[in-house]
Amino acid sequence: MTLFGPEDVLGPPRERQALPAGAVHLPGWLSLPEQARLSAEFQMWARGPVPLRAAALPNGGRMSVRTVCLGWHWQPYRYTRTADDVNGQQVLPFPDWLGDLAKAVVREACGATAARTYRPDAALVNHYDAHARMGMHQDKDERTDAPVVSLSVGDSCVFRFGNAQGRGKPHTDVRLESGDAFVFGGPSRLAYHGVPKIFPGTAPEGCGLARGRLNITVRATGMP
Numbered sequence: 001m002t003l004f005g006p007e008d009v010l011g012p013p014r015e016r017q018a019l020p021a022g023a024v025h026l027p028g029w030l031s032l033p034e035q036a037r038l039s040a041e042f043q044m045w046a047r048g049p050v051p052l053r054a055a056a057l058p059n060g061g062r063m064s065v066r067t068v069c070l071g072w073h074w075q076p077y078r079y080t081r082t083a084d085d086v087n088g089q090q091v092l093p094f095p096d097w098l099g100d101l102a103k104a105v106v107r108e109a110c111g112a113t114a115a116r117t118y119r120p121d122a123a124l125v126n127h128y129d130a131h132a133r134m135g136m137h138q139d140k141d142e143r144t145d146a147p148v149v150s151l152s153v154g155d156s157c158v159f160r161f162g163n164a165q166g167r168g169k170p171h172t173d174v175r176l177e178s179g180d181a182f183v184f185g186g187p188s189r190l191a192y193h194g195v196p197k198i199f200p201g202t203a204p205e206g207c208g209l210a211r212g213r214l215n216i217t218v219r220a221t222g223m224p
């Protein structure tokens with residue numbers, strides 16, 4: 001007889017939730033050491049050559065999330081080689097190991113055939129403080145239909161996953177926790193999604209992030 005099963009330490013295992021076709025949530029996909037590595041890399045990415053910044057919006061406002069990009073620079077709403085809205089520098093290259101990590105997620109979520117042709121070339125790395133939000137939007141600046149792979153580290157959040165028709169219902173609220181992966185591809189590739197809430201102080205010990213939430217979306221831009 002074992003005295004303590006994993007549920008006693010970690011709480012009940014989280015089941016995969018029913019989601020629209022093409023959307024897959026992989027709870028606990030990353031180990032704590034993998035989460036800590038992403039946090040450590042983030043600290044370096046945030047220093048530049050293009051620093052972490054709250055992107056300026058065409059309406060004159062700024063995003064509440066702060067973002068640093070790899071491979072291609074993203075600004076609302078396009079990809080460019082140089083960060084012309086920040087300091088004109090070229091962003092850091094997209095790391096092969098991050099592409100391999102995302103490919104493994106695609107293999108699990110979408111199958112071996114999808115993984116074979118998956119060639120990501122950019123990542124948007126977002127940091128949320130306790131008050132940051134992301135409104136409902138589509139990821140539609142990419143010129144490919146490759147799935148988007150999202151990796152989360154640090155504080156938990158509500159990730160609202162909707163439909164491709166508009167910002168309204170139906171939508172599903174998923175709690176994304178440190179180490180979770182989420183994929184949206186196929187019929188859900190252009191689904192609206194957003195982050196209405198962060199749960200401060202919920203990051204697990206050992207994930208490497210002192211405060212806030214890190215989210216990395218790996219993408220295939222289709223840029224030449």
Ligand SMILES: O=C(O)CCC(=O)C(=O)O
Binds near residue numbers: 139159
């Ligand atoms: O933070 C998240 O989970 C989602 C981020 C997102 O939707 C984006 O960067 O486009």
Ligand SMILES: [Fe+2]
Binds near residue numbers: 137138139193
């Ligand atoms: Fe997005």
